[in-house]
Amino acid sequence: MARVFVLRLGHRKERDKRISTHVALVARALGASGVVYSGEKDEKMEKSVEDVVERWGGPFFISYERNWKKWLEKFDGIKVHLTMYGVPFQERMKEIRGKFKSRDICVIVGSEKVPAGIYGMADYNLAIGNQPHSEVGALAIFLYELMDRKLKEDFEGAKIKVVPQKKGKKVVKLNS
Ligand code: SAM
Numbered sequence: 727m728a729r730v731f732v733l734r735l736g737h738r739k740e741r742d743k744r745i746s747t748h749v750a751l752v753a754r755a756l757g758a759s760g761v762v763y764s765g766e767k768d769e770k771m772e773k774s775v776e777d778v779v780e781r782w783g784g785p786f787f788i789s790y791e792r793n794w795k796k797w798l799e800k801f802d803g804i805k806v807h808l809t810m811y812g813v814p815f816q817e818r819m820k821e822i823r824g825k826f827k828s829r830d831i832c833v834i835v836g837s838e839k840v841p842a843g844i845y846g847m848a849d850y851n852l853a854i855g856n857q858p859h860s861e862v863g864a865l866a867i868f869l870y871e872l873m874d875r876k877l878k879e880d881f882e883g884a885k886i887k888v889v890p891q892k893k894g895k896k897v898v899k900l901n902s
Pocket of ligand 1: 809810838839840852853857858861864
């Protein structure tokens with residue numbers, strides 16, 4: 727399988743600090759390699775994602791791109807824009823999973839209104855239902871389907887991991 731990157735557009739430092747962190751955490755947990763974000767540069771948000779990677783493992787990166795357009799033009803892979811205005815994702819997942827065997831994917835999610843040009847730049851404009859909800863929810867469903875409903879289990883360099891329990895919490899330290 728190839729790699730998945732998430733492009734998070736239009737980050738606003740104050741308003742989006744939690745939701746952009748959650749975009750990155752969902753991306754990491756569901757098997758993406760990293761998040762590139764545009765809008766306002768936010769070192770605090772980057773640090774909170776990097777802290778999770780440091781403790782819970784990776785590999786996973788977060789990086790800032792002022793010029794998201796240039797970055798996306800250069801991206802050599804399939805560009806999937808998640809938008810409530812797109813076509814039902816179920817109609818395209820099989821085709822995209824097929825391409826994903828040999829080509830990287832960039833999943834694009836917005837914050838407030840996305841720049842109009844993105845609809846033309848994307849290879850696919852996909853709706854996770856045509857109701858407004860959240861970039862975090864849309865990303866989770868898309869990645870889950872892209873990965874054939876399998877969750878990533880191995881995180882390189884993790885210092886801690888959860889031991890699943892019927893009740894209560896158990897976290898163990900690892901010797902990595
Ligand atoms: N009204 C905004 C717009 O013009 O796109 C919606 C912003 S929404 C809070 C933020 C992001 O969540 C969107 O840019 C899109 O990536 C994602 N999103 C929200 N609902 C979605 C849906 N039904 N399907 C796919 N993505 C969705």
